[in-house]
Amino acid sequence: MAHRPRSEMIAETRAKLLAAARQAFGTVGYADASMDDFTAAAGLTRGALYHHFGDKKGLLQAVIAEIDAEMNERLCTISGRAPNRWQGFVDESVAYIEMALEPEIQRIMLRDGPAVLGDPAQWPNANACISSMTRSLARLKADGAVADIDPEAAARLISGASLYAAQWIANSDDPEATSKKAVAAFKAMLEGFLVR
Amino acid sequence: MAHRPRSEMIAETRAKLLAAARQAFGTVGYADASMDDFTAAAGLTRGALYHHFGDKKGLLQAVIAEIDAEMNERLCTISGRAPNRWQGFVDESVAYIEMALEPEIQRIMLRDGPAVLGDPAQWPNANACISSMTRSLARLKADGAVADIDPEAAARLISGASLYAAQWIANSDDPEATSKKAVAAFKAMLEGFLVR
DNA sequence: ATAATTGCATACGGATCGTATGTCAATTAA
DNA sequence: TTAATTGACATACGATCCGTATGCAATTAT
Numbered sequence: 001m002a003h004r005p006r007s008e009m010i011a012e013t014r015a016k017l018l019a020a021a022r023q024a025f026g027t028v029g030y031a032d033a034s035m036d037d038f039t040a041a042a043g044l045t046r047g048a049l050y051h052h053f054g055d056k057k058g059l060l061q062a063v064i065a066e067i068d069a070e071m072n073e074r075l076c077t078i079s080g081r082a083p084n085r086w087q088g089f090v091d092e093s094v095a096y097i098e099m100a101l102e103p104e105i106q107r108i109m110l111r112d113g114p115a116v117l118g119d120p121a122q123w124p125n126a127n128a129c130i131s132s133m134t135r136s137l138a139r140l141k142a143d144g145a146v147a148d149i150d151p152e153a154a155a156r157l158i159s160g161a162s163l164y165a166a167q168w169i170a171n172s173d174d175p176e177a178t179s180k181k182a183v184a185a186f187k188a189m190l191e192g193f194l195v196r
Numbered sequence: 197m198a199h200r201p202r203s204e205m206i207a208e209t210r211a212k213l214l215a216a217a218r219q220a221f222g223t224v225g226y227a228d229a230s231m232d233d234f235t236a237a238a239g240l241t242r243g244a245l246y247h248h249f250g251d252k253k254g255l256l257q258a259v260i261a262e263i264d265a266e267m268n269e270r271l272c273t274i275s276g277r278a279p280n281r282w283q284g285f286v287d288e289s290v291a292y293i294e295m296a297l298e299p300e301i302q303r304i305m306l307r308d309g310p311a312v313l314g315d316p317a318q319w320p321n322a323n324a325c326i327s328s329m330t331r332s333l334a335r336l337k338a339d340g341a342v343a344d345i346d347p348e349a350a351a352r353l354i355s356g357a358s359l360y361a362a363q364w365i366a367n368s369d370d371p372e373a374t375s376k377k378a379v380a381a382f383k384a385m386l387e388g389f390l391v392r
Numbered sequence: 393a394t395a396a397t398t399g400c401a402t403a404c405g406g407a408t409c410g411t412a413t414g415t416c417a418a419t420t421a422a
Numbered sequence: 423t424t425a426a427t428t429g430a431c432a433t434a435c436g437a438t439c440c441g442t443a444t445g446c447a448a449t450t451a452t
Contacts, residue, residue, distance in 0.1 A: 006417090006418060006419080006430095009430090010429095010430070013430085013431085029311075030311075031227065031311075031312075034407080034408070034409095035408080035409075036407090036408075036409095044431080044432090045431070045432055045433080046409085046410090046432090047430085047431050047432045047433075048430075048431050048432080050410075050411085050431095051429090051430065051431065052430090052431095055409085055410070056409075056410090111310050111311045112311055114307050114311075115225075115226075115227075115307045115308055115310075115311035115312075116227075116311075118367075119363045119364075119366075119367045120363075121363065121364060121367060122367060147384055149377075149380060149381040149384050150377035150378075150380070150381055152364075152377075153361070153364070153374075153377045153378045153380070153381035153382075154381045154385070156357075156360045156361055156364045156378070157357040157360065157361055157378075157381055157382060157385055158357070159360060160356040160357045160358070160359050160360025160361065161352075161353040161354070161356045161357040161360075162356070163356050163360070164352045164353065164355060164356025164357075164359070165349070165352055165353055165356065167315050167316075167317070168315075168317060168348075168349070168352045170315075171314075171315045171317060171318060178349075181345075181346040181348075181349045182346075182349045182352070182353075184345060184346070184349070185345040185346055185349035185350045185353055185389075186349075186353060188343060188345050188388050188389055189350070189353055189385055189388040189389060190388060191388045192384050192385040192386060192387045192388025192389070193381075193384055193385060193388070196392075202399095202448090202449065202450090205399090206398095206399070209399080209400080230438080230439070230440095231439080231440075232438090232439075232440095240400080240401090241400075241401055241402080242401090242440085242441090243399085243400050243401045243402075244399075244400050244401080245400095246400095246440095246441075246442085247398090247399065247400060248399090248400095251440085251441070252440075252441090
């Protein structure tokens, strides 16, 4: 019980750095987050950061991977408890809009992430959401519920629409009312994918 | 004819700065564009920049306003030469995807712009595209072509979907094939807004 | 003709990032 | 048990970049 604490300490500092960075990125944004500041807030220095994550971009990637895993898990449980596949898919998509309302997700995943790391589709770890949505659509297509369209194409259209809808809602004067309008339009739009 | 050259020179330096910045922002991106570098490339210094645009963000705003005006004009002419309103709207939306394929638009308008200046809907000058799309949808709704949904909500969903579709296409191995899949799915999606 | 304004350049300070180096504790080897 | 080595993290340094403050020269106004 003397050689465990060592590796635990390491994991702990890594976790502390990740949490501090996530907090900073999520509030002031990537560009204005000073590595000196938030490492000091975690009781560490930039030395630890460069040791664990390589550089500032590497740190952002790690933060994104963490958030993406959380998002994916939430979406899976939501779509899992629906009565049928299509309803599960609609629920999942609407939930995606609602998640995109969270400031941290908006800032890190939807704004700074793409700006700093490029197209989200190319991210190594952070396409769990898209790929799970693609699989859902492929199943629905096999079931004969949705029309003959490319599942991945539809998944990307939907996630893009969700993102913009979420930004619109988040910045509106009356988020409640705006959210209702957006979700209504969104559901109508989804029905475009159904067989007629 | 001695007091014209003066104001012409001023407008010319402003234009040169704008063009140089647009070039730099569009290629290396906002964060990695050094003001010293691209002002020097224009035969000027940062002094001129701060005089005309206040700061780096102000310069980005000016570049965005310019690009947005061009985009809006292109979209208007496209939708204008369609046989009917709905077709014009579809053409315009597809054209939006195609414009989002251009690297400069993708980088400046769709990635760095939102990351640096925040929600595009709040931009002072650069919502011409959204608002024109909203007007189109409102007319279509009045004509009885589209269902009872909020025009602005639909416009935002569509532009978001276009953006993501464009990024997907631009980064794919086979842009031609991907584009076909995306546009097909996109047209199906748009039909979700029609009355049934 | 002199004074005031303005377009633009130069000079400076502050902040930040990445690297290179150092140190100390913990693990491993002898 | 002790010596050597690895590795986690801190410190020191240089380079870059932004924003402001200042300076100059040319034009316009008086």
